[in-house]
Amino acid sequence: MNWISRFIGGRGESEALDRGVAETLAHWQSLVDADLSRAHFETRYAVLNTEATGLDLDRDRLLAVGAIAIEGGLISPAGSYYSTLEPSPSLALCGLLEFVRKDPVVVFNAAFNLGMLEPVLDQRLGIALDAQTIDLYFLLPALFPERHGNPVRLGDWMESFGIGTFQRHHALGDGWAVAQLFLAAQARALAQGAASPRALQDLERAYRQYRRKA
Amino acid sequence: MSTTAAQMLVGASTDFLRHFSPFDRMEPAALAYLAQHAVLGFHPRGSEILTPEMGPARHFYIIQRGKVQARQTGATAVTEYASLTMSAGECFPIGAISAQRPSTNAYVAVEDSFCFQITGDEFLHLMQISPVFHLFCTQYIASLLNQSRQQLQTTFAQRAAEQQTMTTPLGQLVKREPVCVTPETRTRSALEKMNELRIGCMVVADAGQRPVGILTQSDLLPRVVLAGFDLERPIGEVMTANPHQLPATASAYDAALEMATHGVRHLLVVDGNGCLKGVISERDLFSLQRISLRQIRAGIENAADVDALQHASRDIRQLALNLIAQGVGAEQLTQFISALNDALTRRIIELALDRHDLVGIDFGWFAFGSEGRHEQTLSTDQDNGIIWRCPEPEDAEAVRKRLIAFAREVNQNLAACGFPLCKGNIMASNPDLCLTLDEWKERFGDWIREPDPQALLNASIFFDFRVLYGNERLGDQLRTWLNKLSRTSTNFLRMMAANALQVPPPLGRIRDFVLEDDGTIDLKKCGARLFVDAARIIALRTGVDSSSTVQRLRQASGKMGVSSEEVSAIIDGFHFIQLLRLRSQHLETEHDADGDNRIDPDSLNELDRRILKEAFRQARKLQLRLKLDYQL
Numbered sequence: 001m002n003w004i005s006r007f008i009g010g011r012g013e014s015e016a017l018d019r020g021v022a023e024t025l026a027h028w029q030s031l032v033d034a035d036l037s038r039a040h041f042e043t044r045y046a047v048l049n050t051e052a053t054g055l056d057l058d059r060d061r062l063l064a065v066g067a068i069a070i071e072g073g074l075i076s077p078a079g080s081y082y083s084t085l086e087p088s089p090s091l092a093l094c095g096l097l098e099f100v101r102k103d104p105v106v107v108f109n110a111a112f113n114l115g116m117l118e119p120v121l122d123q124r125l126g127i128a129l130d131a132q133t134i135d136l137y138f139l140l141p142a143l144f145p146e147r148h149g150n151p152v153r154l155g156d157w158m159e160s161f162g163i164g165t166f167q168r169h170h171a172l173g174d175g176w177a178v179a180q181l182f183l184a185a186q187a188r189a190l191a192q193g194a195a196s197p198r199a200l201q202d203l204e205r206a207y208r209q210y211r212r213k214a
Numbered sequence: 215m216s217t218t219a220a221q222m223l224v225g226a227s228t229d230f231l232r233h234f235s236p237f238d239r240m241e242p243a244a245l246a247y248l249a250q251h252a253v254l255g256f257h258p259r260g261s262e263i264l265t266p267e268m269g270p271a272r273h274f275y276i277i278q279r280g281k282v283q284a285r286q287t288g289a290t291a292v293t294e295y296a297s298l299t300m301s302a303g304e305c306f307p308i309g310a311i312s313a314q315r316p317s318t319n320a321y322v323a324v325e326d327s328f329c330f331q332i333t334g335d336e337f338l339h340l341m342q343i344s345p346v347f348h349l350f351c352t353q354y355i356a357s358l359l360n361q362s363r364q365q366l367q368t369t370f371a372q373r374a375a376e377q378q379t380m381t382t383p384l385g386q387l388v389k390r391e392p393v394c395v396t397p398e399t400r401t402r403s404a405l406e407k408m409n410e411l412r413i414g415c416m417v418v419a420d421a422g423q424r425p426v427g428i429l430t431q432s433d434l435l436p437r438v439v440l441a442g443f444d445l446e447r448p449i450g451e452v453m454t455a456n457p458h459q460l461p462a463t464a465s466a467y468d469a470a471l472e473m474a475t476h477g478v479r480h481l482l483v484v485d486g487n488g489c490l491k492g493v494i495s496e497r498d499l500f501s502l503q504r505i506s507l508r509q510i511r512a513g514i515e516n517a518a519d520v521d522a523l524q525h526a527s528r529d530i531r532q533l534a535l536n537l538i539a540q541g542v543g544a545e546q547l548t549q550f551i552s553a554l555n556d557a558l559t560r561r562i563i564e565l566a567l568d569r570h571d572l573v574g575i576d577f578g579w580f581a582f583g584s585e586g587r588h589e590q591t592l593s594t595d596q597d598n599g600i601i602w603r604c605p606e607p608e609d610a611e612a613v614r615k616r617l618i619a620f621a622r623e624v625n626q627n628l629a630a631c632g633f634p635l636c637k638g639n640i641m642a643s644n645p646d647l648c649l650t651l652d653e654w655k656e657r658f659g660d661w662i663r664e665p666d667p668q669a670l671l672n673a674s675i676f677f678d679f680r681v682l683y684g685n686e687r688l689g690d691q692l693r694t695w696l697n698k699l700s701r702t703s704t705n706f707l708r709m710m711a712a713n714a715l716q717v718p719p720p721l722g723r724i725r726d727f728v729l730e731d732d733g734t735i736d737l738k739k740c741g742a743r744l745f746v747d748a749a750r751i752i753a754l755r756t757g758v759d760s761s762s763t764v765q766r767l768r769q770a771s772g773k774m775g776v777s778s779e780e781v782s783a784i785i786d787g788f789h790f791i792q793l794l795r796l797r798s799q800h801l802e803t804e805h806d807a808d809g810d811n812r813i814d815p816d817s818l819n820e821l822d823r824r825i826l827k828e829a830f831r832q833a834r835k836l837q838l839r840l841k842l843d844y845q846l
Contacts, residue, residue, distance in 0.1 A: 066219065067219075068219075068223075073255055073256065074253040074254065074255045074331075075223075075253060075254040075255075076253040076254075077220045077223035077224045077227065077249070077250060077252075077253075078220050078250075080219035080220055080222075080223050081219050082218055082219035082222065083218075161326070162279055163279075165226065166222065166225060166226040166229065167222075172219050172222055172223070173222075176223060176226065180254065180256070180328065183254070183255065183256035183328070184256050184258070184326060186256070187256050187257075187258040187261075188258065191258065
């Protein structure tokens with residue numbers, strides 16, 4: 001019995017599933033964190049988004065997860081992931097980890113999305129995501145102050161860029177909009193000389209500090 | 215599951231693509247292939263998406279959002295104007311990716327733009343699996359035109375449906391569900407029902423819906439009101455029994471005959487079992503006024519006076535409307551309008567000849583301008599003249615006087631029939647335009663030898679002449695002489711070309727179209743005329759005798775080594791602009807306003823806007839040709 005089975009064993013999921021999950025997790029854990037100093041075009045970003053019963057981190061439940069990869073500044077339908085937590089939460093989360101790898105994670109509102117996801121990851125898989133994240137909630141107003149100087153909701157950014165999606169408030173639907181916003185953010189950042197994931201993180205951090213002082 | 219995610223995103227792309235041509239008509243499997251392989255990228259404002267310097271085009275792009283400008287590049291001195299702006303749903307580069315060569319245009323995002331892209335290999339595969347896409351790429355403008363025509367047909371379907379013929383079966387003419395009561399119904403409640411439903415008559419039918427009688431509004435006064443009929447008594451006692459009825463398969467014509475024969479205003483329409491299907495009133499048939507080409511021609515040829523011809527002139531417009539509704543293209547339409555207008559003009563001339571003795575005078579009635587080119591639209595004023603030869607012993611000035619008196623009557627009568635008098639006095643009654651063959655030669659010769667601005671303007675009107683009535687030989691002789699002279703007058707042609715280039719196509723560098731101050735485009739001045747002027751010069755240069763723009767282009771292209779595809783695209787562009795002119799003209803005349811050539815591009819649908827842009831691009835191509843030929 002390895003350490004993982006303490007968490008997932010005896011929860012009604014089959015042995016075979018357990019084994020598959022365990023293998024995936026082991027593989028995921030063996031991955032090395034992506035190099036944040038590489039250029040955008042060499043980096044695979046994973047846009048990650050969640051769907052919950054509501055917005056209260058304490059009371060609401062995670063329902064589904066969605067993710068979209070951005071490679072070479074392009075969104076491909078093949079590079080996407082979506083799963084509801086039911087019927088098999090461990091499988092859903094495992095698939096997400098497998099998709100996200102250890103690549104930089106792009107979210108819109110990390111406090112909520114990761115706040116919703118991380119406890120479940122811990123509870124179901126005994127895993128801490130510990131991802132290198134870029135939060136568009138802060139990065140977008142930093143890059144496009146002429147559109148919105150302060151952090152605003154996703155819907156406001158979508159409207160500002162004329163971005164639509166096939167289904168709002170759906171993990172993948174909103175994720176698709178976030179991914180498109182990230183393409184615009186990436187291009188604007190590049191024009192400002194911010195050419196790597198680390199540079200994006202720096203921009204985001206600087207913006208937060210500036211807001212705290214202001 | 216990850217497949218589900220991909221399906222959702224593919225679905226989103228598919229929904230987007232379906233809004234645009236040609237993807238809306240693409241085979242499902244091909245559309246699925248495209249949506250699966252299309253990846254989305256972002257191009258910030260000002261960035262280059264594709265340039266010739268980038269080498270062979272590697273991707274095919276479809277704009278999802280934003281605006282992309284295509285700029286012609288290269289050594290020619292005319293590139294500064296050669297650009298166009300594309301928006302959502304438009305694709306590029308079709309030619310370069312098909313031929314796997316570098317693009318000739320530079321594509322630059324002029325707004326923050328999202329574009330779908332597929333690789334060159336995927337593009338070629340898509341061409342293979344999708345005949346629709348293949349056709350789109352190879353016959354870009356032709357295919358667009360065809361769709362526009364179909365859209366037009368749909369737009370006008372309602373009106374076309376209203377223009378039904380006297381052969382329409384009555385079953386189709388019945389507008390509302392049949393209303394009837396039984397013979398036992400109290401007369402009061404039957405009348406209340408008539409009043410409530412606002413119907414002119416009440417059908418009385420038995421339990422099996424078979425009509426047994428009718429009570430019409432006109433029966434009420436004599437039979438009910440004046441007769442003091444007790445409204446509580448059954449309607450069966452006051453109705454007309456055995457009403458006139460016809461099967462649903464009978465024609466409107468049958469119904470008209472029945473009504474006329476029996477002097478009734480209502481007919482009951484019944485199905486094969488004799489059950490009531492509805493009521494046809496005289497008024498229903500009255501709206502079925504029907505005009506056919508043959509009837510109009512016969513009407514014109516038999517017209518005894520100008521009044522009758524005025525009638526025919528209105529019929530021509532009505533028929534043109536019907537033909538537009540049926541989706542008839544601009545080429546046929548303008549030819550048809552020309553043909554009927556010719557017939558009308560000839561009849562007016564014949565009527566005038568009855569009153570003016572011109573026996574022995576050899577003359578031809580000239581049509582100039584659009585009429586001379588067989589390109590008349592619905593709102594065209596008169597451009598005409600006379601060419602004549604003086605009988606030996608007669609006094610030329612006396613003959614001219616007689617001709618002018620005759621021409622004045624023709625001009626007035628044409629005006630009465632809907633061809634306004636020419637403001638510039640380009641009319642046969644103008645002594646300057648009632649000339650002998652030699653005088654015309656002299657006139658044209660002066661213009662060609664000394665091409666001042668006025669001469670060039672004149673040339674653009676008078677070179678498009680044809681003899682509409684009378685001795686055509688006179689026109690032929692003038693044409694032969696004129697072509698020989700102008701072909702060798704390089705300076706004259708060069709100045710004509712410079713003149714023709716003064717108005718560029720109204721294509722914007724940033725916005726789609728360059729609009730006039732009132733927000734419209736003049737489709738004559740900035741559209742059709744660009745083609746007409748260029749074609750005239752090309753025809754004179756290559757010695758093409760035709761006076762029609764399309765024929766001039768077609769015949770000249772062979773001599774100039776222009777490919778037939780290229781010339782077809784130009785002609786399609788010209789026809790589309792002509793069609794838009796016709797459409798806006800007839801739509802306006804419906805409201806009794808003067809038809810004109812202005813169009814607000816925002817009032818066009820997306821497809822038509824794109825075709826119009828393409829049409830203007832073709833005009834620009836034609837102008838470019840002139841620029842190069844005459845090094846302007």
